[in-house]
Amino acid sequence: MRYCYICGKVDSSVSLHKFPSDKNSKNRWLQACTLSELDNVKNIRLCSRHFNNDDFIDLNARRHGGHITLKRNACPTLQMKASKKMNPKILPEGDDMVQHASTSTSQLTFTSQIIPFIPEVLQNNEITNNVLSDITAPSTPKIRWFIEPRYISEVGSPDVETPRRAKRVVRLAKSELLKKNKLIKSLQAKNRYLNKRVKCLKDVILRLKDKNLVSSNSSNK
Structure with missing residues (x-):
């Protein structure tokens, strides 16, 4: 099952998006996720919670049976540092x-x-x-x-x-x-x-x- 690399969301309320093929856009995504060009991001997905509403072509596309699609220049900027907090659901006991x-x-x-x-x-x-x-x-x-x-x-x-x-x-x-x-x-x-x-x-x-x-x-x- 696919999940968001940043926050781990898998529920149907969010849409998942893969890294863009455009080199410049991909580099911006890598920088936002603190990844490098050596990392294989083919199977990595980011959920819609990390994008602004203006980054989407049509947020109501699902209501008409379509898919929510990002604009070509969209880049994740929201809650990108949330996973760095000491979350008790993620950390072990020690x-x-x-x-x-x-x-x-x-x-x-x-x-x-x-x-x-x-x-x-x-x-x-x-x-x-x-x-x-x-x-x-x-x-x-x-x-x-x-x-x-x-x-x-x-x-x-x-x-x-x-x-x-x-x-x-x-x-x-x-x-x-x-x-x-x-x-x-x-x-x-x-x-x-x-x-x-x-x-x-x-x-x-x-x-x-x-x-x-x-x-x-x-x-x-």
């Missing part, structure tokens, strides 16, 4: 969490890491450090083709300018941390298995040495 996200989440970066095979068995704390060391590692900014960030590395200042966007970034950060924690647990489980395997092999070698089935020189190779 207001401090969202406020903290607006200042710190833009600095969080996550980069993927491929851990190479290491012959020696690692300790659990070494595995944890290897995975978590990339959480604060800087990454090269990427060109974003979607209006909402899909990865923490795509988060920019516009993504935390409103409570709703900051809440979305917090959810994304929690999801990334959950994935990292699952990866750590998986690697720790593999590490425990390898430790048991090494201990078992050492016990086998000791038993073979006791029975003189293997020499000390061959066991050290």
Whole structure:
């Protein structure tokens, strides 16, 4: 279901309008919505509450079975900052969490890491450090083709300018941390298995040495 990007309205009392194809008009809309040219606004809609009555060709078009259409030079100007207020219907219970996200989440970066095979068995704390060391590692900014960030590395200042966007970034950060924690647990489980395997092999070698089935020189190779 389509909804207004600014206020989230979906009821039938408002009309929804997409971004204009004209470059100049589109840039004015982007500026009004605090978006950039890198954002994909193909599926974004703004409702009629953010336009003046003079911006419409005919406000009574629906009564005659038509559609409410904007004029070519229309630009959203009304209630454009309403979503930046601390709205209890939008914010989670912890207001401090969202406020903290607006200042710190833009600095969080996550980069993927491929851990190479290491012959020696690692300790659990070494595995944890290897995975978590990339959480604060800087990454090269990427060109974003979607209006909402899909990865923490795509988060920019516009993504935390409103409570709703900051809440979305917090959810994304929690999801990334959950994935990292699952990866750590998986690697720790593999590490425990390898430790048991090494201990078992050492016990086998000791038993073979006791029975003189293997020499000390061959066991050290």
